[in-house]
Amino acid sequence: MRHVVVVGGGILGLATARELTARGDRVTVLEKEDHWAGHQTGHNSNVVHAGLYYAPGSVKARMSVAGNRSMVAFAREHDVPVEVCGKLVVATREEELAGLHALAARADANGVPAKLVEPAEAHEWEPEVACLAALRVESTGIVDYPAVCAALVRLLTETGTDLRLGTPALGIRPGRHGGVEIATGTEVLRADALVNCAGLHADRVARLAGLTPAVRIVPFRGEYFTLRPAAAHLVRGLIYPVPDPTLPFLGVHLTRMLDGSVHTGPNAVLALRREGYRWRDVSATDLAEVARFPGTWRLARRYPRTAVAEVARSLSKRRFATSLARLVPAVGREDLVRSVAGVRAQALLPDGTLVQDFIIESAPHQVHVLNAPSPGATCALEIAKHVADQVS
Structure with missing residues (x-):
């Protein structure tokens, strides 16, 4: 049985750990805080995005549409509060109308259920909204992401996953006989593979592991x-x-x-x-x-x-x-x-470009999730499958 160490106990690290255990791996999760979902996962607006904004055919668009379905299904299966309430994207100025119509076309190309509506119909949904026109996006929802993480922790605990709070990864090096070694300050863990889902510290963990990531x-x-x-x-x-x-x-x-x-x-x-x-x-x-x-x-x-x-x-x-x-x-x-x-x-790239897409880099015995911006939480279960494929 392969042993994989996952660094990071947010929604992506926990979802990846669950996916790996489902595939038969023995997993250890290291989280430096004393609780799960302590940073990005626990400090967002809890929106389940529909996949509206992304280039048709792109990985992000496909993952968002699939992630919307899988996240809502997971929440309902595990009694996590969730509501598919839809949203309105509103044009309040004439110069925004072209952008609104472009969004509608992109939604159609991505398979996102959405329709353009006039102000009167928009006011049926939101009586107080101001708009010249609006796009009603049906599949957008809200979910309790920390509760999703709590459900993932329960599932991982039931399978005997080694979950360690208050345990940072302080050193990473190739294993003497293959694989990878991770120093935590109290011991050195030996694993067949490492997955970096450290979020705000993902680039630092990558550098700790010997990579030179292109982004900061x-x-x-x-x-x-x-x-x-x-x-x-x-x-x-x-x-x-x-x-x-x-x-x-x-x-x-x-x-x-x-x-x-x-x-x-x-x-x-x-x-x-x-x-x-x-x-x-x-x-x-x-x-x-x-x-x-x-x-x-x-x-x-x-x-x-x-x-x-x-x-x-x-x-x-x-x-x-x-x-x-x-x-x-x-x-x-x-x-x-x-x-x-x-x-x-x-x-961020050295030329000043804000990277909007997911970035996942691999090295021998390592997979590093270096960028998972919004809708990263929505796509967590889908990204986890991709990361598990990379580990394999």
Whole structure:
């Protein structure tokens, strides 16, 4: 029986461990925190994406559509809270209508159930929304991703998987007789293969294992607000803007959560630490690494106005509310209550390009997931199959 060590206890690491055990491997999962899903998995908006935005025929498009189905099916099978509520993508300006129609064509090409609707029909779904036209995407949902991880942990425990919290991978080297060795600080584990699902630290783990990855992880903090309970009725489901093709992120949106609250955001600002959930979370080591990387400065030169606008919105509740009011005019500054932020592990190339696709690199006895941005959680079960294939 083959022994595989998985580094990282978020949704992707746990899903990969489950897939490997289902194929007959003996698996050890190493997680440096004292709980599962401690970072990206536990700090997102819990959306099950439909596969709307990605190039037709691309791996990301295929994985998103399949991941939407498999994640919803897994949640229902294992009593994890999930709701397929659909979402509206709304055009609020004339210049956004072409982009909305392009999204509709892309949805059709990707097999995503969606239809263009006029304002009157959009208001049947979302009475308070502002739009000139909208795209109704039927298969978008919301799920409790930490609860998905808890279900995966239960399944892994039942199969006898070796699950280790508070256990970082501190050193990785080729095994003396083949395979790979992983030092944890208390022992050296010997395995036939290593899978790196370390998220915010994926590039560091790859370098620890002797690789020179082409990308660098640069952390971006996504800040959220929750609508106060008296304003939660303004949003029934999910409301998204038409994405600006000249900008790297989707823009702020509104999401009704499983508990009935309404989550708004995120904006995107450079985090001052890889796990920097607040402005005061600063790491001199992490900042120096970002500053030394040429891609950081090239990215800043490419989007200077966007960077300034995102920081300004981070510091001003009024600006954040103004962005939301473009979608739902009744939302005001007084309706926003600051919520928990998330940090996105964004892979960046030396030329300043933000890598939007999944990056999985292999080496002898090793597989490294170096980039799994949104919809990475949606696609977790599908990515796990691909990673398990690579291990094989």
